[in-house]
Amino acid sequence: MQIFDLSKVRDVIETQEFQPDFVYEGYGHSHNIAINTETGVAYTAGTGTSRNPRGIHAVDISDPLSPDLLIEYPEFGYTHDAQIVIYNGPDEDHKGKEIYVGSNEDRVVFVDISDKSNPILISEFFYDHQYTHQAWLTEDHRFLLMGDELDEIDNSGALVNKTRTIVIDLQNMDEPKRHFDYVSETDAIDHNGYVNGSKFYLASYTSGLRVIDILNIGQRSIKEIGYFDTHPQGSHNNGIVNNQRSGDPGGHDGNKGHNSPFFNGAWSVYPYFQSRNIIISDINLGLFIVRKSTN
Structure with a gap:
């Protein structure tokens, strides 16, 4: 995990090459980093060490230039991505707890x-899966919007033929329930999605950024209200990729095997700037900075 002080680039005029201010070497590799800014702890997903090849590292970064390992969590299996919050939802039994x-x-x-020394499994949510990829809570912590990266792929039968987001009801976190499935009009594979207010911003590979109004999510009524297609040159065939899935476990981000042409376009999105600018990360064309075109 590399740590770099971004204040160094504020006055940069000419191209320069920088080195990280600190490199945390507590593991060999990781897939992603989720930070709980309220506690100053970073959770690195998909880490690898000889002792714990598939667990989470919880690292105290309250002093960013001197991070400390708090604990490793191998017992809950491989985590591809995560969100960590101080829970403030409707389930009174868990209010105020740090929930992973x-x-x-x-x-x-x-x-x-x-x-940190005594993690407690509250519950698990199972479903008709291909690959549980990433999920994000609504701001009231009542619902979770979850994306399965491979459910649109024809691997002995695609689960869906349009882009699907599964909405999970967390009224009782001990017994999470499937609230409903949102199936869009696009046929691309979904990747990372984030909630800001009453909107869900979804990076959807060859369909680019999709903006979904989730104000009435409790009534099972959400709808797309905008988009920016970073990959207009094409999408895959009606949501079904007619090749075998890559042999890597779960089709992790990286080598997608014969399906690689369909894993193009928007990979992630950041919709939290005060300027209302939205950052889109595109695998093929790089960085896009966009803003809503109308009020």
Whole structure:
């Protein structure tokens, strides 16, 4: 994990090459980093060490230039991506706890990590999966919007033929329930999605950024209200990729095998700037900075 002080680039005029201010070497590799800014702890997903090849590292970064390993969590399986919050939702039994929401290949796990030395599994959510990829809570922590990266792929039969987001009801976190499935008009594969207010911003590979109004999510009524297509040159065939899935476990981000042409376009999005600018990361064309075109 590399740490770099971005204040160094504020006055840069000419191209320069920088080195990281600190490199944390507590693991060999990781897939992603989720930071709980309220606690100053970074959780690195998909880490690898000889002792713990598939677990989470919880690293104290309250002093960014001197991070400390708090604990490793191998017991909940491989986590591809995660969100960590101080829970403030409707379930009174868990209010105020630090909750870890992990997208773990074939399920979503909910873990109480308030006591770093004694994590407690609250519940697991299973469904008709291909690859549980990433999920994000609504701001009231009542619902979770979860994306399965491979459910649109024809691997002995695609689960869906349009882009699908599964909405999970967390009224009772001990028993998460499937609220409904949002199936869009696009046929691309979904990747990372984030909630800001009443909107869900979804990076959807060859369909670019999709903006979805989730104001009435409780009534099972959400709808697309805008988009920016970073990959207009094409999408895949009606949501079904007629090749075998790559042999790598779960089709991790990287080598997608014969399906690689369909894993183009928008990979992630950041919709949290005060300027209202939205950042889109595109695999093929790089960085896009966009803003809503009308009021």
